[in-house]
Amino acid sequence: MYYSVQINSFRKLSFSSVMLLLVLLTPSFAAAPEQSEEIVGDWTGKLEPPGSTSELRLVLHIKRNDKGMLFSTMDSPNQGAEGIPASSITYTDKDLEIRFASIGGTYRAKLLENGRLDGIWSQGGARMDLPMIRLDEAKPSGRPQDPQPPFPYSNENMDFVNENAGITLSGTLSIPEGDGPFPAVVLISGSGQQDRDGALMLDHRPFLVLADYLSRHGIAVLRYDDRGYGKSGGSFHTADSRDFAADALAGKKHLQSHPKIDSENIGIIGHSEGGYIAAMIAADNPDIPFIVSLAGSGIPGGEIIKKQTSLILKAYERSDNLIKWNRQLQEKMFQIITEEKDDAIAKQQIRDFFRSFYNGLTKKEQKEFSEHADINSFANMNASQLTSPWFRFFVEHNPAEDWEKVKCPVLAVIGSKDLQVPPKENLEAIGKALQKAGNKRVTLQELDGLNHLFQNAKTGAPDEYSQIDETFAPSVMKLLRDWILKTVSS
Numbered sequence: 091m092y093y094s095v096q097i098n099s100f101r102k103l104s105f106s107s108v109m110l111l112l113v114l115l116t117p118s119f120a121a122a123p124e125q126s127e128e129i130v131g132d133w134t135g136k137l138e139p140p141g142s143t144s145e146l147r148l149v150l151h152i153k154r155n156d157k158g159m160l161f162s163t164m165d166s167p168n169q170g171a172e173g174i175p176a177s178s179i180t181y182t183d184k185d186l187e188i189r190f191a192s193i194g195g196t197y198r199a200k201l202l203e204n205g206r207l208d209g210i211w212s213q214g215g216a217r218m219d220l221p222m223i224r225l226d227e228a229k230p231s232g233r234p235q236d237p238q239p240p241f242p243y244s245n246e247n248m249d250f251v252n253e254n255a256g257i258t259l260s261g262t263l264s265i266p267e268g269d270g271p272f273p274a275v276v277l278i279s280g281s282g283q284q285d286r287d288g289a290l291m292l293d294h295r296p297f298l299v300l301a302d303y304l305s306r307h308g309i310a311v312l313r314y315d316d317r318g319y320g321k322s323g324g325s326f327h328t329a330d331s332r333d334f335a336a337d338a339l340a341g342k343k344h345l346q347s348h349p350k351i352d353s354e355n356i357g358i359i360g361h362s363e364g365g366y367i368a369a370m371i372a373a374d375n376p377d378i379p380f381i382v383s384l385a386g387s388g389i390p391g392g393e394i395i396k397k398q399t400s401l402i403l404k405a406y407e408r409s410d411n412l413i414k415w416n417r418q419l420q421e422k423m424f425q426i427i428t429e430e431k432d433d434a435i436a437k438q439q440i441r442d443f444f445r446s447f448y449n450g451l452t453k454k455e456q457k458e459f460s461e462h463a464d465i466n467s468f469a470n471m472n473a474s475q476l477t478s479p480w481f482r483f484f485v486e487h488n489p490a491e492d493w494e495k496v497k498c499p500v501l502a503v504i505g506s507k508d509l510q511v512p513p514k515e516n517l518e519a520i521g522k523a524l525q526k527a528g529n530k531r532v533t534l535q536e537l538d539g540l541n542h543l544f545q546n547a548k549t550g551a552p553d554e555y556s557q558i559d560e561t562f563a564p565s566v567m568k569l570l571r572d573w574i575l576k577t578v579s580s
Contacts, residue, residue, distance in 0.1 A: 129181045129201060130154060135222035137211060148211075149225065150188070150197070152179070162188050167556040172290060173282050177467075191467040233293055235561045237302035242267050248312065250344035252337050257324035259337055261286050261314025263345070264305035270350035273357070273578040274310035275382070276341045277301070278334065280362030281480075283319040283326050288361070294561045296361075296543060303567045309574055310351055312341050330483035331363060335370045342371075342378075355379050355578040359570070360386060362511065362542065365502070366489040373495035380577045382570060383502040385511045385542050388493060388519030391484035392424045394511065401509040405551040411458060419447060424485050427476050437473035444469035493523030499531040499577045500524060503566065505540030507550030533573060537566060 133150040149165040162176035177191035184201045186209070197220065199209025207222040246263045266272050277297050279288055288297030301311040317324035317337055324337075338358060346353040357380040360368035365386015372378040387394050396417060403413045423440050430436040448456060448465055459465075475481060502520050504513035513536040524532045541547035544566045545558045 127154075129186060130160075132225035133207060133222040134225045135207070135209075135220045137218050137220055148220065148222075150222065152188075164188075164190060171552075192471040194467065233295075233561050234559050235299045236293075236295065237298060241302075243305035248314075248344070250314075250341050252317075252324070252340040254336060255317075255324060255333065257317060257322070257337075259314050259317060259323070259341065260321035261312055261341065262301075263348070264301045264311045264313075265350050266305050266308050266310060270310075271352040272308060272310045272350060273355040273574065274312065274345055274351045275304065275357050275359045275574070276338050276345070277311060277313040278338045278358065278360035278364030278367050279316060280364055280385075281484075283316045285320045286313040286315050288313070290543075290555070294543070294556070296562050299562045300359075300567060300570075303562075303564075304571060304574075307571045307575075309571065310345075312345060314341060328479055330480045331367055331370065331487065332483070334363075335367045338364075338367065339371055339375065352578070357381060357574065357577075359384065362386065363484075365511075366492065369489060369492040369496055372498050372500075373492040376497060378498050380499040380501075380574065381496070382574070383500065383520070384544065384566075385504050385508055386502060386516070386520075387489050387511050388516040388521075388523060389490070390486070390488045392420075392486070394516075395485070396420050397512050397515065398510045401512065402552065405509060405549055409458070411455065415447075415459065419444065422447075423472060423476055427482055428486055433477045436477050440473040440476060441469045444472065490519050490523040493520050494526045496524060496527055497529055500529065501533045501535075501570070501573045503535045503537055503569070505542065505544055505547075505550070506536050506538050507540060507547050508542045509550045509552070510542040531577075535569075537563075540566070 130152050133152070135148055137146040137148060147167050149167065150162060151164070152160060152162045155161055160179045160181060162179045163172075164174045164176070165172045166174070174190055174193065176188045179188045180186070186197070186199045186201065186207065188197045190196070193213065195211065195213035197209055197211050199207040199220070199222065202208055205224070209220045209222060211218045211220040243264050243266045246265065247260070248263045249258050249260050251258050277288075277300070279297070284290070286297065287295035289295045297313045301313055304311050314337075315322040316326060317329060317333070318326035338360075342356050342358065345351045345356050358368040358371055358378060359382040360366070361384040363386075365383035366388075368381040368383055368386065372381045399416055399420065400413055403416065422443055426439045426443065427436050430439060445465070448459065451459060476485075500520075502517065504511055504517055506513055517534050517536060521532070521534050537544070539546050540563055541550040541554065542552075543555055543561075544563050545555065545560045546563055547554055547558060
């Protein structure tokens with residue numbers, strides 16, 4: 091996915107959360123003297139915001155990096171938020187403190203003898219009890235579409251190597267019953283680190299659901315942990331879309347030697363960022379037999395972010411002022427990172443512009459603005475995030491340049507209620523580029539009533555994702571199955 095959200099009001103996406111709609115934010119690292127592993131893991135708990143009749147579920151992910159230092163990120167599934175980075179984390183003598191500067195929040199807790207956390211969440215002057223238990227202990231029973239036995243296919247754990255990057259990635263290959271050889275697909279996730287199942291909102295696992303469906307219908311599926319996540323090696327935070335394309339291509343090449351895989355019919359399915367990565371791969375590798383773009387883009391990343399921000403702000407009924415300010419900030423900050431290649435200089439220019447922009451508002455406007463963002467921390471956060479390798483590439487890259495080189499069969503679909511990758515603009519751009527490529531084996535569809543995750547939705551807003559029981563619309567999976575089988579047999 092192309093956006094990131096942070097918590098503020100607890101009821102709707104905050105202004106700071108969608109000001110720039112940054113990609114799932116990368117975690118900030120902080121040292122911790124405590125060497126015990128007892129605090130490492132995934133934790134979940136529920137807040138009861140004052141004046142609200144609903145609960146807000148939060149999830150903490152506490153890990154160690156390769157130097158043994160603790161780092162943490164937080165998810166708010168009800169708000170559709172993932173990967174909010176901790177600015178600092180300390181753990182000493184059973185006392186835990188995690189700060190989230192980007193949203194002005196702090197979690198302080200003590201690890202109890204029963205293995206649970208007794209803590210307080212502080213934000214914006216409010217203090218709320220937030221006891222937490224390990225996620226495994228609270229693991230939900232699953233969504234209705236979670237795969238259930240018997241399984242008419244086998245699963246193989248599979249490691250493969252991206253030789254140019256010198257990293258090993260880990261995944262699962264689902265193989266239909268029978269002798270084969272079977273056509274196959276490699277799944278590429280959207281932006282932000284994800285595991286092989288594409289797990290999000292705690293219990294939606296769209297790649298697992300899709301792999302199960304396709305494997306039951308004669309198509310093998312390779313899904314894998316993103317680099318630097320789960321069991322895959324490498325560094326995620328220094329990589330951009332080109333690196334992720336190389337990872338997927340390494341998986342495809344590894345499958346070619348598998349005795350049950352049809353080596354000439356291994357295609358690519360990508361979601362969101364993965365959709366245009368599929369085009370990048372096909373543009374440079376004419377042996378790719380087909381690609382499927384699920385909510386992939388056809389317009390430059392900077393335009394995607396500006397369009398999705400406005401749509402999501404409108405969906406959450408934010409003021410015209412906030413929408414206007416957001417656009418002004420985006421346009422200038424994107425200009426800065428496009429023109430200034432020195433990270434240190436670009437960061438300072440972003441901070442200076444942000445503060446100048448704020449100082450140029452009236453007192454009344456400043457009050458409206460600052461209700462939705464901590465000014466200094468937000469300026470610093472954006473200065474850091476916008477100068478990351480991934481973001482620099484994403485903002486400047488025009489996917490149409492890749493689509494113009496794609497000669498293989500293409501299926502590109504986007505939901506009509508997708509607020510993150512608006513369907514009309516992107517399908518039109520993809521179609522024009524493929525026409526320029528002279529590609530006539532193209533199927534483009536806007537799918538009625540579906541959101542960015544291909545769920546049947548009411549509004550398409552991100553906070554709806556976790557509220558919907560459906561993980562992946564069966565009609566879309568059937569469309570993919572039928573199109574792939576027809577394509578490989580023609």
